[in-house]
Amino acid sequence: MRCAGTFPPTHSSVRDLLVHADTTCSGCPKAGDILVRRQQLLPVFLTLLTIVCVTFGGATVASAQQSAVSVSVDASPEDPVVGETTTFNVTVTNQEGSNSIADVSSIMLRTNQEHYERVEDVGSLAPGGSLTVKMTTTFEQAGQKNLKAHVSAKRASGGNLRAIYSPVTVDVQELDINGGLSTASNGSDETTVTFTNYGNVELSNIEITATADDSVRDNRDVFDVDPDEETSVTFDTGEYDTDIINFSATYTARGEQYETTRTATRDQQVTGEIRLTSIDVAASGSTVSIDGEAANIGGTDVESVLISIPTTDGITPAGGSGEYFVGSVDASEFSTFELTASVERDTVPIRVAYIADNDRVTKTQTVDVSSLNTTTGAAGQTQPEATSGGEQNQSGLPLLPIIFGVVLVLTLGGLGRYLWNRE
Structure with missing residues (x-):
């Protein structure tokens, strides 16, 4: 019969085969020998299991220590112009829960294709400590830049060098000088x-x-x-x-x-200017009253407007009525005035003084009074109007001839009656 190690299909189980082999085959291993070998392999198996646990356990500790270091980064400005200096602040932190000092060997600013800036021998961080490194760079082409702050760190007590990343994005603008x-x-x-x-x-x-x-x-x-x-x-x-x-x-x-x-x-405004308008004159004997409006026909305000009649040959101001203080007149506005003087001429000079744009202005405006009806003293009446009134009287019956005729008729009538009665 063959050795039990071949496990022929005619046997129902390994245990039966081992029993059968122990009684029928002197050259095959006995059941006791197999049990002894199992006992010898057990320590070897336990040793291998311990090695695996230590190995993977160490990897777990290293991974935990790696996660204890965190990185953050910000950019200023976030939308730089081509050629403009951009500042990146990279902050590395060793978390409070860490049980080891972290040595930061380098910090690098990069994309997947390009390296922009690198700082070596950054320093050590105790648990709960942090440090910030300022890094600057410029970009020569416009567009979106996806960068990473690449930090290399390890435990101060020993261990493998670990890499920690933190992403940052900047949008580089085209240069515009205007x-x-x-x-x-x-x-x-x-x-x-x-x-x-x-x-x-x-x-x-x-x-x-x-x-x-x-x-x-x-x-x-x-x-x-x-x-x-x-x-x-x-x-x-x-x-x-x-x-x-x-x-x-x-x-x-x-x-x-x-x-x-x-x-x-330049859109220059016309300087303020005072002009006398809407003038009315009236006379009472030799006294003439003049009233009207002092109008500002300029584009700026005027101040200290004073209107007066000067004393000249044939003209004498009537007491305090010979001058009139108007004051300020805004652009395109007016103010009224009234003057009185004794006049023996056909014209009256009126002096106008004011300040415009910080300049003092004095000028004279002449008023014609020759049309005054000095008999009635009415202002604005003219000789043709008086003539028109005379023509109206002439158009009626003559009064004197009528009266004379009536008197003559009455006289003759009375005389005739007297002579008639006498006869």
């Missing part, structure tokens, strides 16, 4: 010029120049202007002998000089 000018005069003697930064980089060394008739009249230096900001300066253009003024601004961006220009047309 400065512009605008002006406003508001009808005054001053022109305000505003310089605006419409681009996305700082503009510096800004100088604004005013030119009229191909001659430089004035210039101003202004402070640096950040993107989407503006600054203004004021030029005194009231003395310029032209209404067309050219303004130019030179500025620097990224080491290059640029220029922008603007042409302004």
Whole structure:
């Protein structure tokens, strides 16, 4: 019979086979021998199990220690311009729950394809400690950049070097250099010029120049202007002998000089001016009353308006009525006045004094009084009107001939009656 080690299919079980082999085959191993060998293999199995546990247990501890170190990163600005310096603040923290000091050997800023910045020998972190490293870089092409802060760290007591990552994204913008000018005069003697930064980089060394008739009249230096900001300066253009003024601004961006220009047309307001209007005159004997309106026909306000009749040959102001203080008159407004004087002439000079745009103005306006009807003293009546009234009287029956005829008829009638009675 064959050895029990072949386990022929005719036997029902290994135990039966072992019993059978023990009685029928002297050359095959006995059941006791197999049990002895199992007992000898047990220590070997336990030893292997211990080695595996230690190995995987150590890996578990290392993994836990690795997770005790965390990394965070932020970028400023998050949307830099091509060529602009971007700052990354990388913070490494050894968590409170860690039981070991962490040695940070290096921090690297990178993408999957490019390395931008690297810092070596960063330092050690006790449990609960943290450190921040500032890293800077620039980008030469626009677009979205997906970066990683790559931190290499290990236990100070020994262990493998571990890598920890933290992602950060920046959106790099195309370079836009654009400065512009605008002006406003508001009808005054001053022109305000505003310089605006419409681009996305700082503009510096800004100088604004005013030119009229191909001659430089004035210039101003202004402070640096950040993107989407503006600054203004004021030029005194009231003395310029032209209404067309050219303004130019030179500025620097990224080491290059640029220029922008603007042409302004001054919208000058007409200086305030007082003119006497709606004048009415009336006479009572040789005394003439003049009243009307002091109208401001200019575009600016006037002040201290004084209207008076000066003493001249044939004209004498009537007491305190020879002058009238109006005061202030706004642009396109008016104020009334009244004057009285003894007049023996056909015209009356009226003096008008006022202040306009800080300048004192004095002028004389003459009023014609020759049309006055000095008999009735009525203002505005003319000789043709009196003549018209005379023509109306002549158009009726003559009064004197009628009266004379009546008297004559009565006389003759009375005389005839007397003679008749006498006879």
